[in-house]
């Protein structure tokens with residue numbers, strides 16, 4: 001018996017959790033899983049995100065497809081807190097996951113469900129890290145996988161995808177273009193499309209970041225959570241987790257929920273633009289350009305959900321240019337020893353800007369997500385020339 005049901009995020013559609021699921025068949029918006037209340041002491045004896053199995057889509061007697069994802073460090077970074085001028089700042093280092101990004105979390109959950117439902121194969125469009133993660137989890141599950149990725153994806157990530165045995169197809173264009181090809185391929189082959197929010201389970205894996213932060217802070221929540229946002233699964237997942245914990249009494253009843261802060265690149269900032277305009281949908285961004293590949297998502301399917309998270313959490317959305325991100329990535333790495341991804345640097349730069357503009361209190365305690373690893377983005381000796389001093 002499944003312990004969850006699937007509900008449309010936009011209309012009244014609902015279905016049982018044990019049936020195949022994509023987007024809402026009535027309105028095309030993402031489906032989200034809902035569980036009965038679960039007690040805090042029901043955590044499972046896994047040293048991975050499956051520690052939270054009672055609140056994840058895992059039926060009784062099933063084993064998850066896992067590579068030890070999750071349980072990443074939350075590093076207290078007092079020198080960065082001083083640099084940007086907030087009371088306290090932590091870095092949640094998602095670069096420590098299998099294939100070096102938080103995408104591992106979502107794929108562990110999605111591939112677990114795909115295998116349980118008897119999928120013949122998997123297909124995904126990616127800006128990079130999702131492709132590496134699905135390649136790893138498909139290999140672990142013994143399933144074939146097809147990955148569509150832009151030619152401009154960082155080469156180290158493309159090499160990882162290929163090394164893990166995925167069928168990699170490079171395309172001209174961005175992840176939106178890759179998404180169209182993936183949909184066509186899924187329709188033709190019958191393989192399962194595990195694109196962002198096109199099935200309900202990746203976001204379930206992502207939400208464990210929220211559970212972990214609360215557990216790592218001894219049941220407290222920070223004042224703000226800053227997430228470098230592309231498709232929106234990280235941000236949506238963390239907010240979903242906090243809501244579940246509050247509803248189930250895992251948080252103190254007088255808790256003030258954190259502000260969710262969306263960090264984007266000025267070269268691709270559809271959510272920042274829509275939030276500033278007070279819109280509840282985002283118009284696709286024309287000509288998306290940023291070297292932070294995970295942020296190059298011009299038309300996310302989760303736009304409504306993201307804008308709702310920002311409204312519900314009294315959050316904010318801020319973009320910074322790539323040169324500011326580059327400096328912040330270096331500052332993050334050299335101040336903490338974490339080999340930060342540009343997306344993590346972007347999130348730190350957004351904190352800095354918000355404090356200077358008075359949009360974030362100097363008294364705030366902030367969690368900044370470093371969503372990947374700098375190693376994935378290094379190209380060749382040209383990068384060394386740029387980074388080496390002297």
Ligand SMILES: *Cc1c(COP(=O)(O)O)cnc(C)c1O
Pocket residue numbers: 101103128129130196228229230231232233234235294295341343344371372373
């Ligand atoms: C995918 C990705 C993002 C964006 O995450 P979403 O959940 O799509 O918003 C940020 N950083 C990195 C390193 C990524 O791979």
